[in-house]
Amino acid sequence: MEAKKFQSPNQREPLLRVSNLVKYFPVKEGIFSKVVTHVRAVDGVSFSLDKGQTLGLVGESGCGKTTLARVLLRLIPATSGEITFDGMNILKADGGQLRKHRRNMQLIFQDPFSSLNPRMRVGKIIGEPLSHHNIGTPRDRRKKAQELLEIVGLQATDVWRYPHEFSGGQRQRIGIARSLVLNPKLIICDEPVSALDVSIQSQILNLLDKLQKEFNLTYIFIAHGLNVIRHMSDRVVVMYLGKVMEEASSDQLFSSPKHPYTKALVAAIPVPNPRSIGFEATVEGDVPSPINPPSGCSFHTRCSEVMEVCSKKEPGFTIIEGDHRVACHLFGE
Numbered sequence: 224m225e226a227k228k229f230q231s232p233n234q235r236e237p238l239l240r241v242s243n244l245v246k247y248f249p250v251k252e253g254i255f256s257k258v259v260t261h262v263r264a265v266d267g268v269s270f271s272l273d274k275g276q277t278l279g280l281v282g283e284s285g286c287g288k289t290t291l292a293r294v295l296l297r298l299i300p301a302t303s304g305e306i307t308f309d310g311m312n313i314l315k316a317d318g319g320q321l322r323k324h325r326r327n328m329q330l331i332f333q334d335p336f337s338s339l340n341p342r343m344r345v346g347k348i349i350g351e352p353l354s355h356h357n358i359g360t361p362r363d364r365r366k367k368a369q370e371l372l373e374i375v376g377l378q379a380t381d382v383w384r385y386p387h388e389f390s391g392g393q394r395q396r397i398g399i400a401r402s403l404v405l406n407p408k409l410i411i412c413d414e415p416v417s418a419l420d421v422s423i424q425s426q427i428l429n430l431l432d433k434l435q436k437e438f439n440l441t442y443i444f445i446a447h448g449l450n451v452i453r454h455m456s457d458r459v460v461v462m463y464l465g466k467v468m469e470e471a472s473s474d475q476l477f478s479s480p481k482h483p484y485t486k487a488l489v490a491a492i493p494v495p496n497p498r499s500i501g502f503e504a505t506v507e508g509d510v511p512s513p514i515n516p517p518s519g520c521s522f523h524t525r526c527s528e529v530m531e532v533c534s535k536k537e538p539g540f541t542i543i544e545g546d547h548r549v550a551c552h553l554f555g556e
C-alpha cells in the first residue's frame with residue numbers, strides 16, 4: 224500500500240479541533256472515598272483534523288490515546304479544554320446535540336471478537352445503531368445491513384448468521400459495516416488490526432482506505448507502533464504520558480523525526496530482518512505512572528539525550544517547519 228500524500232493547508236477543511244484537552248481521573252482512598260490524587264490520562268492535548276484526512280495517534284500503552292478517543296466520543300466527560308467538531312463545541316452540547324454528535328462520530332473497536340454480541344445475528348448487530356436512533360423499519364435496517372455487508376466484502380445473506388461463524392478478519396469487516404451504518408463524518412479506529420493475523424491486517428487497512436475515498440470519511444487511527452500508522456495517516460500525533468511530544472505530516476515525521484521518543488518509535492518499525500529489535504528494546508525502562516509523572520519533560524527518565532534542564536523545566540512546542548512541532552529542549556531557544 225502506498226503512503227498517503229499530505230495536503231497543503233489551503234486545501235484543507237478542519238472538521239475537528241481539540242484545544243488544551245485535559246482528562247484526569249480521581250484516585251480515591253479511605254472509607255469516605257476522599258480524592259487523594261489524580262491519574263493524568265490526557266494532559267493538555269491540542270490538534271486539529273481536516274475533512275477527509277487521517278490523523279494517526281501513536282504511543283505506548285497508557286499514553287492516553289484510548290482515553291482521548293473516549294473523551295472525543297463523549298463516552299466520558301473531559302476535565303477541561305475544548306473540542307469543536309463540525310462547528311459545534313461538543314463539550315457544551317445538550318442532549319439533542321449530543322445525539323447528533325454520536326451519529327457523526329463512530330468507533331471501530333480493537334477486538335473483533337468481544338465487540339460483537341454473540342447472541343445477535345449480524346443483520347441486527349449492524350442495524351442496531353439505526354434502531355437506537357429510531358431510523359427506519361426492521362426491513363429497512365436489514366436492507367441497509369445487507370448493502371453494507373457487500374460494501375465491506377461479505378455477502379448480503381450473512382445478515383442471518385452469528386458472529387462465531389466468521390473469522391477474525393470477517394468480524395472486523397462486520398464491525399466496520401456497523402460503524403458506517405449512520406453515515407458518520409469521523410470514525411475513530413482504535414487499534415483495528417492489532418488483534419488480527421499479519422496476513423489479514425493489510426486487507427483490513429486496504430478496506431479502510433477504500434471506504435475513506437468512497438465515503439469521504441475522516442479517520443483518527445490509534446496504534447501503539449508506527450508501522451501501521453505510516454501507511455494510513457496524513458498527519459501523526461505522538462503521545463507520551465497524556466501529552467503530545469511531536470506532531471507532523473506523515474512524510475515529515477517518518478523522513479525527519481525530531482523528538483527522541485519519536486526517533487525510538489521510528490527505529491522500532493519492523494523491517495524484514497530477523498535480527499531487527501522491537502520497540503521495548505529501543506526505549507529503555509518502563510512508562511512512569513501517570514499518577515506521578517516525572518517533573519519537567521515527562522520523557523526525561525527514559526530519554527537517551529537527556530540534559531540537566533530536562534527534569535527541571537517542561538519544554539514548550541518549537542515549530543520545526545510549517546506545522547511540524549516538537550516539545551523538546553533540544554529544539555528550544
Ligand code: SF4
Pocket residue numbers: 482483484520521522523524526527528529530533538550551552553
Ligand atoms: Fe529528552 Fe530533554 Fe528532549 Fe525530553 S526535553 S525529550 S528529556 S532531550
